[in-house]
Ligand SMILES: Nc1ncnc2c1ncn2[C@@H]1O[C@H](COP(=O)(O)OP(=O)(O)OP(=O)(O)O)[C@@H](O)[C@H]1O
């Protein structure tokens with residue numbers, strides 16, 4: 001019985017050296033770009049350590065959590081840290097809540113930011129008011145994603161912002177519905193690309209996770225575009241409900257899988273109490 005031995009493939013013609021030319025050029029071109037990362041403090045020391053130094057400068061991060069888990073407090077703490085300790089002005093894009101109401105809430109919390117706003121170290125941009133003015137002026141002109149992105153970048157430029165917060169991201173996507181995944185994906189891709197093109201603007205977007213859901217974001221696409229995801233939540237520990245924070249994804253960071261337990265302390269913000277040890 002003969003055994004069929006597969007015939008060796010005929011020798012391939014050598015690939016012309018020129019075929020590699022473009023790759024070589026790319027490689028040469030890429031070399032000067034490779035530098036060690038520059039980190040931006042998140043405002044929470046333990047989280048900076050878990051991230052290997054903090055957020056990577058110029059990138060976009062997602063802070064996800066159910067309602068009331070501390071996304072806004074985290075975001076403001078991130079901006080305050082930059083404005084107060086690093087000479088990094090910050091801009092906060094509010095969509096859900098009028099700025100006035102937010103500032104009142106912050107003051108009640110013990111964070112009176114009026115002086116920082118006056119000194120242009122912090123700016124609060126109320127997108128809802130901003131857009132309704134455009135609607136009035138330009139008779140229901142369709143608000144293009146490009147226009148929204150431009151408005152944000154212009155505002156950031158005005159105060160030379162190095163930090164940006166969009167809290168939360170979902171309502172900014174006008175005209176998009178959770179079913180319209182393609183539209184949302186393109187909008188977000190364009191936005192993250194534009195923001196990261198600035199190179200020095202480190203962004204935190206927040207996303208509300210529907211209570212009880214296993215999702216990380218409203219549209220299910222935000223997480224793929226972000227460099228890292230921080231999840232805030234509430235969990236039961238020893239019969240008590242505690243606030244928890246953990247890193248769900250951290251591109252290019254030797255992130256440790258640590259779940260922190262934290263408190264929200266008026267005038268101070270997020271205070272890590274220790275690590276979570278499941279006791280169910
Ligand atoms: N003055 C205060 N003193 C102590 N804790 C406060 C104070 N104000 C708010 N908190 C705590 O902070 C939590 C709210 O945090 P935050 O507003 O950051 O949540 P969020 O995730 O942004 O919620 P949402 O999804 O509704 O925007 C509240 O649930 C409350 O426990």
Ligand SMILES: [Mg+2]
Pocket residue numbers: 071072073167
């Ligand atoms: Mg909030």
